[in-house]
Amino acid sequence: MSRAWPLIRAYGPTVFGLALLVGAIYVLQREFRGLSVAEVGEALRAIPASSLWIAAGWTVAAYMLLTIYDRLGSIYAGHPVGYARTSLASFCAYTLAHNLGFAAVSGAAVRYRFYAAWGLSPLQIAKVVAFTSLTFGLGGFALGGAVLLFEPEVVPFVGEGASLWVPRAFGLLLWAAVIAYITLARFVPHLHLFGHRIDLPGFRMALAQTALASTEVAVTAAILYSLLPPSEDLTFLIFLGVYVTALTAGLLAHVPGGIGVFDGTMLLGLQHHLTTAQLVGALLLFRLYYYVVPLFLAGALFAAFELSQRRAAMARITAAVGGGAPFEVPALASLVGLGGTVLLFIGALPPRGSAIEAWGGYGAALAxxxxxxxxxxxxxxxxxxxLRRLRLAWGAALALLLLGAVITGLRxxxxxxxxxxxxxxxxxxTLRGAFYRDARLLAEPLNGEALFAIGAVAGCALVLALVAYGGAVAGESWWRVVLSPLAPDSLRFTVGLSAVLLLVALVRLLRPARFAPVPxxxxxxxRLAALGALAPAEADGAVFGEQGRAGFAFLKRDGVWLGLGDPMGEERDRVSAVWRFRDICERAGVDPAFWRVGPDLLRVYGDIGLTAFPILTPESRGLRYLACRAERDLERLRALLPEEPVPAPRRARAAA
Structure with a gap:
């Protein structure tokens, strides 16, 4: 079990999220059967203008409530920040994190950008992050417990005929956790948990957290509820139960915006109350109101703030590492994934009445x-x-996006x-320089494994394409061919196996080779001394770049492996050493971190999801940084951080 735990810790959330995503895709393709774009358009046109304005009002109210999270968090951290500033930080952090969902632009990283510039120390910022995360969780616990206690049958997979004592018992546990937190805040100023001291906010603050978060979740649910047509048996409490379940599933899936998982759960939970077209239309508008429009606003505000902070240092660092801004690549990766989702949904709709059928025949429409x-x-x-900054992925994504444009145009x-x-x-x-890593296909000789991967891609694509030209299931999506009762067993097996091999082969091609640390x-x-890197008397291992021309030593801590200084050596191999360390840590089920690093590679540390916190070292007049996963590891590494803000020079602060 001790050997299995690191693997469970490293891959368990991902596997669970993928399982939820696969289940959501199954629900979506089932609900989309027989659905047409015209039906969705008709449902959208049926939504009255008054409902659109009401939904807009609820959206503004929801984000205003979210801004209070950060205001209370700064008070809890002991460094109150004005409401205008906390509103900016909160809006950008929540909007970017909810939409993109990647560590490089997580709420913690975005908040650090703002609060560090406003004079908060790293530990104070960590308190703000912890407070806002806990507040959001309290709201989910309180409302989720209420739903499970009073309306458990509305939760998908529970149903009216199921035994209700299990969800009600779970609801009691959720409420017990909330009550325990409020009670502890009343009588205990702080507690020690897993070797860490946790300062509790006080009784009144704990009550305010719970009430605020519960109200915010309910108001956000009201956005979607106001876009739905009236239904006699769909009360707001029933809807709220389905919404909280869908929100939880989306968060557990770790996909940007809960896309697919949230929507599939909502369709499953409300299928007996409304038609699929009505639900899909309302969900599209909900995402427009709560995700898309705020994303553009927050992106513009955050970009303006970043530019005002970086100035000349931004250009210097970009030139040093050859990458784009940390925000740009995750945002584009999210858009590429969204484009893939759109094409999957298009593939789930029946191919009837498309323009390509008029001039190319039914076979062309099926293809x-x-x-x-x-x-x-x-x-x-x-x-x-x-996300892994691979050149091969950049070129392939570019070609596939253009192919997607051709497909949708021809249809x-x-x-x-x-x-x-x-x-x-x-x-x-425009971001060619941001992708500087070689994938397995380009970084290694064309050996048998690489040839097998290439052959699998070509062969599977051929098999999948041939299915489109004949048979009773020719017009189905590839996953619906596997599930269709009309398909022969041999065809279902062949298509399913081909699809799995195709995706596995692509992952193999895109995944950098795995490496182990050097004793x-x-x-x-x-070797480290010859490269000019720190070579302490004792360390737990060393990591070198792909060419062996740059490296650094590291220490193992509880849940974190700490690199000692920047990789030193050849410039490009320094970058590959950072990424190799990230891959090694991922395989070991721990987080990477770097201590006492300079400003030169801060962009690369940001690319692997780390946030840089300034520190001062006795032997150096310049500014150094601790780069770590802010949302998880600040408390573990607090001994390496100063209690007060570091008076950073202008250029170094801009680099952070």
Whole structure:
């Protein structure tokens, strides 16, 4: 069990999230059977203008409530910040984190950008982050407990005929956790948990947290509820139960905005109250109100703030590491994944009445329909490669986006759909320098494993494409071919196996090779000293770049492996050493961190999801940093941080 735990810790959340996503895709394809774009458009046109204005009002109210989280958090941290500033930090942090969902632009990293500039120390920022995260959780616990206690049958998979004592018991546990927190805050100023001291906010603050978070979740649910048509048996309490369940599933899936998982759970929970077209139309508008429009506003505000802070240092660091801004790549990866999702949804709709059928015949319509599913699946995989800054993923995503534009154009979909694919491809093309890593196919000799992966990609694509030209299930998406009772068992097995092999082969092509750390012995110390890196008398291991021309030593701490200084050596190999350390830590089920690093590679540390906190070292007149996962590891590494803000020089502060 001790050996299995690191693997469970490293891959358990991902596997669980993928399981939720697969289940959501199954629900979506089932609910979309027989659904047409025209029906969704008709449902959208049926929503009255008054409902649109009400939903807009609820959206403003929801984000105003979220801004109070940060205001209370700064008070709890002992450094109150004005409401105007906390509103800016809260709006940008929540909007970017909810939409993108990647560590490089997580709420903790975004908040650090703001609060560090406003004079808060790293530990004070960590308190703000912990307070806001806990507040959000309290709201979910309080409302989730209420739903499970009073309306457990509305939760998907429970139903009216199921035994209700299990969800009600779980609801009592959720309420017990909230009550215990409030009680402890009343009588205990702080407590020690897992070796860490946790300062409790006080009784009144704990009550305010719970009430505020519960209200915020309910108000956010009201946005979607106001967009639904009236239904006699769908009360707000019933709807709230389904919404909280869907929100929880989306958070557990770890996908940006809970896309697919949240929507599938809502469709499953409300299928007996409203039609699929009505639900899909309302969900599209909800995402427009709560996700898309705020994302553009927050992105513009955050970019303006970043530019005002970085100035000349931004250009210097970008030139040093050859990458784009930490915000840009995750945002584009999210857009690429969204494009893949759109194509998957297009592939789930029946191919009837498309423009390509009018001039190319039914076979051409089937081919375009099936191609949308395949290209959409590949774009989802490429989003993973973009996050890892892989050159191969950049080129493949660019080609697939243009292919998606061709497919949607030939199908006769609205012009702006194809235009959106071209627009994202254009944005991606401008960031060629941000993708500086070689994937397995390009970094290694063309050995048998690589040839097998290439052959699997080509062969599976051929098999999947041939299915589109004949048979009773020719017009189905590839996953619906596997599930369709009309398909022969041999065909279902072949298509299912081909799809799995296709995705596995692509992941193998895009995944950098795995490496193990070098034992820290006399030879490792000699190599590090020759490269100019720190070579302490004792360390737990060393990591070198892909060419062996840059490296650094590291220490193992509880849940964190701490690199000692920047990798030193050849410039490009320094970057590969950072990424190799990240891959090694991921495999070991721990978080990477770097101590006493300079400003040169801060962009690369940001690319792997680390936030840089300034520190001063006795032997250095310049500014040094601790780079770590702010949302998880600040408390573990607090001994390495100053209690008060570091008076950073202007250029170094801009680099952070």
């Amino acid at each position: 375009s329909h099936f191609a949308a599913s395949v290209v959409g699946s590949l774009l989802l995989v490429m989003g993973y490669g973009l 006769g979909d609205p012009w702006w759909v194809a235009g959106a694919f071209v627009f994202v491809a254009g944005l991606l093309a 820290y012995d006399a030879e490792a110390r000699r």
